[in-house]
Amino acid sequence: MTEIDACRSALRELAIGRLAGRDVRTSHLVEAGLDAIVAGLDAPSLALLAGLESSAGDAVDKAFGQVVDELGLELPADPTAARWQLVHGWLLAMVKGDLSPSAGGALVSEVGELLGSPAALRGIARWSAMLDSWIPTDLTPRDVCEVPILEEAAELLEGPWPPRPRHP
Known part of the structure; x- marks a missing residue:
């Protein structure tokens, strides 16, 4: 580039x-x-x-x-499409290793709130919140939260985009 x-x-x-x-x-x-x-x-x-x-x-x-x-910069059709596009880019960057799960999870959580906290992003938001309140002296490794963020990111990228609502 x-x-x-x-x-x-x-x-x-x-x-x-x-x-x-x-x-x-x-x-x-x-x-x-x-x-x-x-x-x-x-x-x-x-x-x-x-x-x-x-x-x-x-x-x-x-x-x-x-x-x-x-x-002539091409932009998504509306705010919702723009939000999903940002989320997709951050998930991809996390999975590729270009964005840390901590930073990426926080970004996904922020925009997830703008999307109305869709069920598909709640897991990442939950793990991200746990990372956000992490105590540096905690004996539990950060991987406990980071690995699930990456796993959920990869799973979301494999499915339809934007993700369809999950049914119980």
Whole structure:
């Protein structure tokens, strides 16, 4: 992946996060714009975005929206689709070893709440909550929670996407 492709991907990921309802800081949007300019990505509104103060929230939001349009970044159809796309990416990253079960589980749990806490994600959320309250002096290894997170992630990836509700 080239640096320009990585910047396009980062901008798209931020746009998907915003669509999904995640709290995406304006400073991250401005920084992504700067990175894209440095990498050589060309879009008329990139310079505007990169030149804004992150405290100029509405202006940053508007410029970022223009950048997304100018670059033709494909986004999911709606917030629910965006949330499931984020979850899928994090599950895949955990299974591949690119994202720790602790960090990935927390992200899946966060967006799972935005999805209404679907049954398919409750196991990961439960194990993630246990990891979040882990006491460093605990004699039980973190693997007790991390391994089930990875197992559930792999199981979800093998099934239909997004996961169908589980029936008792």
